[in-house]
Amino acid sequence: MSDDANQSIERVPGRPVRERQIGRLGRLVLKELREILRDRRTIITLVVMPLLIYPLLAVAFQRFLFTSLASNQEPVYVIGVGSEIDQQMLARQMHAGEASMSEQEKSLDSVKSGPEPNAAAAAAKKLLGGDVGKIEPDVTIVAYPDEDLQRFVADSSLHVAVVHRRDRRKEDEKGLQTPLVWELIYRAGSAPSEAALHFVESRLQAFNKVGLDAELKRMGVVVALPAATERHPVGYAGAPNFSLAALIPLILVLMTVTGAVYPAIDLTAGERERGTLETLIAAPVPRLGLLLAKYSAVLTVALLTAVVNLIGMTITAHSSGLAAGLFGPGMSWGVVIKVLLLLALFAAFFSAILLALTSCARSFKEAQAYIIPLMLLCLVPGILCLIPSLEFAGWMAVTPLVNIVMLARDLLEGTVQTGLAIAAICSTIFYIAAAIAVAARIFGTDAILYGSQATWADLVRRPEEPQPSASLAAAMFGLALMFPTYFVLANDLARSPELSMQSRLQVCAIITIAVFAGIPVGIAAIGRVSWSTGLGACRPRWAALLAAAVLGVSLWPTAHEIFLLSERLGLSWLGGGRIAAAEAILNQFKTVSLAVILVTLGLVPAACEELCFRGFMFGALRSRVSGLWTVIISAILFGVFHEVLSSGRLLPSMFMGLALGFVRLRSGSIFPGMLLHAIHNCLLLTMSYHREALIGSKLDVEDIAHLPLSWHAAGAVGVAAGVALLVWATQERTTVNSVNSV
Amino acid sequence: MITVHELTKRFRVGSSQILAVDRLSFVVQGGEVYGLLGPNGAGKTTTIRMIVGLLRPESGYAEVAGYRTSESPDDVKSHVGLVSANDGVYHWLTVREMLLFFADLYGVPLREAQDNLRMLADLFDLTPLLSRRCSLLSTGQKQRVTLARALIHMPPVVLLDEPTRGLDVLGSQVVIDYVRRLRDEGKVVIVSTHRLDEAERLCDRFGLLHQGQLRLEGTLDELRTKTGCQTLVDMFRSFFQPVHAAG
Structure with a gap:
């Protein structure tokens, strides 16, 4: 064995580096x-x-x-009669009946914005790209003297046969007389024959009504019809048939x-x-x-x-x-x-x-x-x-495949709702990420490589050694679990008007804890993820906490301007309805104490969201990508979660996510971020709660107006001071990290 | 250098478990060819797979060039060239494409990979086959491509599981010559083979495995002294046959 033998196995020169990956x-x-x-x-x-x-x-x-x-579009009716005289008589009577019906329909034209009475025919016309309008059948009346018309109907040569019969009643009998009776012969159960029957019958009835009306007028008699009917179609904006x-x-x-x-x-x-x-x-x-x-x-x-x-x-x-x-x-x-x-x-x-x-x-x-x-x-x-009749509902927006299928249908029919569309797309992206993560976990394992026996339990098997952070696969799986759960629970809560505001806030806090703390902590526990490195739950420097507090007080004017910017960009809309709804909620806040509001909407979300986005997700991302990308990706996720719940919050939440990610990256701990987030939330909630008092003291912050320049100046000074303090407080830590990484 | 320490692996078969490798320990130095020998099911392939990190051991560890498989799997993999007993090829790629693809996987720059490719193609007589699709290769040609694939990144550690499978006498001799060359270059080579005559000519030291345990270890002379047999074939006969018969 040569001396340089060990040297040759020191390092392989061409090892892949991140840039080449x-x-x-x-x-x-x-x-x-x-x-x-x-x-x-x-x-x-x-x-x-x-x-x-x-x-x-x-x-x-x-x-x-x-x-x-x-065939529905333009039906052809062949009507047989026994003589040419009958042919002429029937044609005349049907024509008169048709004219009477047309008159009636004209009087209804003003309300004809909806589908035609004959919905099937109208749908058929629409399918073929034609206008929704009246369908005129092609009617032919044929005379067959001395022929068995009943046989012609039976063998489908005729749709209907119309045979002239004498009235069976005596002429001297009082009441309604029927000197002429048309016997209508048709095939029972045959749709075309019955349609032709209805066509002939309706026109003859109209003709009789016109005749009767004229006779009564001639006699100067007024007779009231006990139960007349009239069709009144209304417009229907729902899904087409x-x-x-x-x-x-x-x-x-x-x-x-x-x-x-x-x-x-x-x-x-x-x-x-x-x-x-x-x-x-x-x-x-x-x-x-x-x-x-x-x-x-x-x-x-x-x-x-x-x-x-x-x-x-x-x-x-x-x-x-x-x-x-x-x-x-x-x-x-x-x-x-x-x-x-x-x-x-x-x-x-x-x-x-x-x-x-x-x-x-x-x-x-x-x-x-x-x-x-x-x-x-x-x-x-x-x-x-x-x-x-199946409408795109909230739960469908987060149900895999159902969401994109329904989205596709509504998109093509032009009836899509933006909120549901965003939820459907975001949840699908999270499912895609989770599926790839699962595939990466399974692909190439012992069981697949060598056919050794393994169970699905192996997928969630706890590692023997503590892990510095959650794997990216676990983070993706967590997202795919958190997003639909939160979306469905939050939507259900929003549709529970029977709950009082206090109960609603309490349930909201429980949901936030369960989703943003329960799921990440559960996954981290299964994966033996270290609380300090994987979730960032380590003691920060006091100066970092102070810096976070300063930033918590100073960031909101900028966040407010970004909200206005997103409105200008068309990413949010502050219409009268939304302002009214927001004011209604603010008024309902008066029914509960400020402490309850601050705990449920300020502190709990701050703690849980930081644990999730800057703890669990941040740790998993940081193990794979650079600090900058970790901050950016976690901020995007933070923004998307907030956008889906309340339209227009994407950009402001992303901005806050960037700030919180920066604090997490510099301090190495989630606690300064929690403090910043809590102060930011509580400040805005307190201002909303005491809005009337602020209006009285002329310090009101209108939702749709820019803030005074002096406020921005104060905010900018605060942000600069906070960032400088944070950088100073974490300088040593960052230097140690860079030395270690070298 | 490769260090295997108390490596143990069990496989679950139905409700029972089979002990494939039982507290196996050995060390292979640079510039040494180590023959991992044993009958079928002795645990040779499982051991090699655990060294590379393809299988997770129940206990114990393996270290390659100072990297522990359980802690730095990618570092271990980048230092190892593996020829597996059931290696395959990508049918729709040409030989050149496949070799350059693996060079890329191991992070070898393109120019260096092309130089390595030329050298290996000359060595294994692959030059006329470089533009041919892998699906059109014979068994022996595929095996030569597999060897070139394992060596394309010039790894300091080479694990060869049945490297002469499917090769004729001349092809086998090329492999043997190349393994000797690797040894001369100071590389670590572990060979697992059933062809004991080849192993005798090729390996500096041997580890004889049986039922997952290392029963004998040493140079050929040391094994001769321990067993009283002159050849590896005789050693196998005297050492493993009674157990086979009983089994």
């Missing part, structure tokens, strides 16, 4: 794409299938669906799933079957990095497939005349952008879910077995959104 991630994605796209099976799924499937679907639609709808646009989410589901399935299986279970998984895991690349590269590749292929599908579908729809039904009068750029954005969202969601699922599989066969139930499950929301 992003570039390597890109090359990993390219490699995965190269492998996927060179496979002919992918090309067949990607290009050939849409070229075959959509023309076939179009033929099926036209042949079966639209043929039946077209049926719209082909509602089919688009289902089509998007199918498109994106189809595109993502094969690459997801190939890049996970396929790796193991090929025997490349072990060598991949043996390389010094974090599993999350590998999974992100695989996710990007699956997403790209899913998007490509979806776009090719969309192009195929659009060309087929235009060439077959179905485009109007699907996209309205024309496929505008707006619709194209909407559909592409939705495709991206669907593809992002399915790619992550499929990757998480196929990462559990040890073979192609096993992966396919996992995916089939998922695909069936995915069809449920797609079909659900076809139900016109």
